[in-house]
Amino acid sequence: MARDPHLSDPQLLMELEGELSRRAATKIGRHLAACGKCRARRRALEAMIADWTRLQRTAVALPSGDGPRALLRARIGRLGPPPAGPARGALAHGKLTLAACALIVLAAAMVKHSSPRPVWAAAVPDARLTPGATLRATRESVCAQPNTKNRAVPVALRRKVFESYGLRDASPRDFEVDYLITPALGGADDIHNLWPQPYRSTVWNAEVKDALEDRLRDLVCGGALDLSEAQREIAADWIAAYKKYFHTDRPLEPR
Amino acid sequence: MADVFQAGVLTLTGGAARPACSAVEDEVVALFDEYREPLLRYLTTFGVCAADAEELLQDVFLALFLHLRGGKSRANLRGWLFRVAHNLALKRRQRDRGGAVAGLPAPAQTPDPAPNPEDQLLHGQLQKRLAAAYRALPERDRRCLWLRAEGLNYREIAAVLEISLGAVALSLARSLARLERCAER
Ligand SMILES: [Zn+2]
Numbered sequence: 001m002a003r004d005p006h007l008s009d010p011q012l013l014m015e016l017e018g019e020l021s022r023r024a025a026t027k028i029g030r031h032l033a034a035c036g037k038c039r040a041r042r043r044a045l046e047a048m049i050a051d052w053t054r055l056q057r058t059a060v061a062l063p064s065g066d067g068p069r070a071l072l073r074a075r076i077g078r079l080g081p082p083p084a085g086p087a088r089g090a091l092a093h094g095k096l097t098l099a100a101c102a103l104i105v106l107a108a109a110m111v112k113h114s115s116p117r118p119v120w121a122a123a124v125p126d127a128r129l130t131p132g133a134t135l136r137a138t139r140e141s142v143c144a145q146p147n148t149k150n151r152a153v154p155v156a157l158r159r160k161v162f163e164s165y166g167l168r169d170a171s172p173r174d175f176e177v178d179y180l181i182t183p184a185l186g187g188a189d190d191i192h193n194l195w196p197q198p199y200r201s202t203v204w205n206a207e208v209k210d211a212l213e214d215r216l217r218d219l220v221c222g223g224a225l226d227l228s229e230a231q232r233e234i235a236a237d238w239i240a241a242y243k244k245y246f247h248t249d250r251p252l253e254p255r
Numbered sequence: 256m257a258d259v260f261q262a263g264v265l266t267l268t269g270g271a272a273r274p275a276c277s278a279v280e281d282e283v284v285a286l287f288d289e290y291r292e293p294l295l296r297y298l299t300t301f302g303v304c305a306a307d308a309e310e311l312l313q314d315v316f317l318a319l320f321l322h323l324r325g326g327k328s329r330a331n332l333r334g335w336l337f338r339v340a341h342n343l344a345l346k347r348r349q350r351d352r353g354g355a356v357a358g359l360p361a362p363a364q365t366p367d368p369a370p371n372p373e374d375q376l377l378h379g380q381l382q383k384r385l386a387a388a389y390r391a392l393p394e395r396d397r398r399c400l401w402l403r404a405e406g407l408n409y410r411e412i413a414a415v416l417e418i419s420l421g422a423v424a425l426s427l428a429r430s431l432a433r434l435e436r437c438a439e440r
Contacts, residue, residue, distance in 0.1 A: 008428070009428035009431065009432065010421070010425050010427075010428045013424045013427055013428055014409075014420075014421075014424050017408065017409050017424070019409055019410075019420060019424075044435070045428075045431055048431045048434055048435050048438075049403065049404065049431065051385065051434075051438070052385060052389075052400065052404050052434060055382050055385055056296065056401065056404040056405070057296075057404075059296070059386070060295070060296045060299055062292050062295055062296070063305070065287070065288065065291050065292075068287075068291065068309050068312065068313070069284060069287060069288065069291075071313060072283070072284065072287055072313055072316050072317070073280065075313060075317055076280050076283065076317065076320050079317070079320070079321075082324055082325070141310075145306075
């Protein structure tokens, strides 16, 4: 203080902000009243903030908020009623819209230990481990995204999926970790939505499932099918869904 | 998007529509209209692309809806919004680590509506120098400055960044001095 009689920039900023203690404000106010140099410095700081603010406001071009606003309203509208008790917060940590229990039971029945297993048993996941999980996607949000190929599943997550299926020692070359509900239909990157699909299941394989996903997505985005319905069908039994939507008992030849 | 789940971001549970909450809904939408742009701009400084920022924002405002519907504090909702957005963006970035580096997004791309071409040119050069100086700042200083320019007061900034009031002033002083030097050159 004794060395530099003038006010520091942080002091001036705190003064501008009105955040000085009353004692400091009095002292600094007195200095400012008497010192043109510090007043000029304070003006320069204000001007610099104003310049930067102007630049920042024009730095990012933003699209109209109409769509996002409508989406927000729709999502608020779809929130359930407030929870009855104070303990069960509506802000559900990690809660997924799991495919309905009935469907889990139904799908579990298909992979039950009824030997011999059908050829395609491994081509559909174990519903207890992989019931399917979705993000809170809407038709609009799903269809606004490009229909990209599924991204690679992170290695750590892939390992967890293998472990949950008891495939600790299996060669990753024999299996591909695939999404049950594809992200292009609002499926989540979650262990409940991933399963090891054997490469050797040549009939009902990933390529066939891709075709189904494309078909369902077209229907959803065309307004012919509810997104939630598409998610349910694919989670319950994607092979049955394929047969239904392609009117066939076996996979069609790839075009 | 997997970690939207793991990060504990709320997801909808597909319940029935509920008109009784329309007052809170209107309040949330009004706040959305007021703060969408500043929040989007802030989110882009985390290297989040525009579509993802818009998506994060939906989560922020759904959380706000639940916050207000739950009868929680209405004090300083602006600070609350930025804080929640900040934390969600950090989580997102942790997940996408190795992605884009946070910075001022393309400052020269949007032409400034200056009154005449000369002004525009001069302004453009100043913009470039300031943007370069900004990008050279340490991350916390960048955030501090950014939030100040979005109109947050020091207390709000301190809460968002979890630093003291004095640290906000020090950071801003540092940044402004740097910008100033670069602007003069
Ligand atoms: Zn002075």
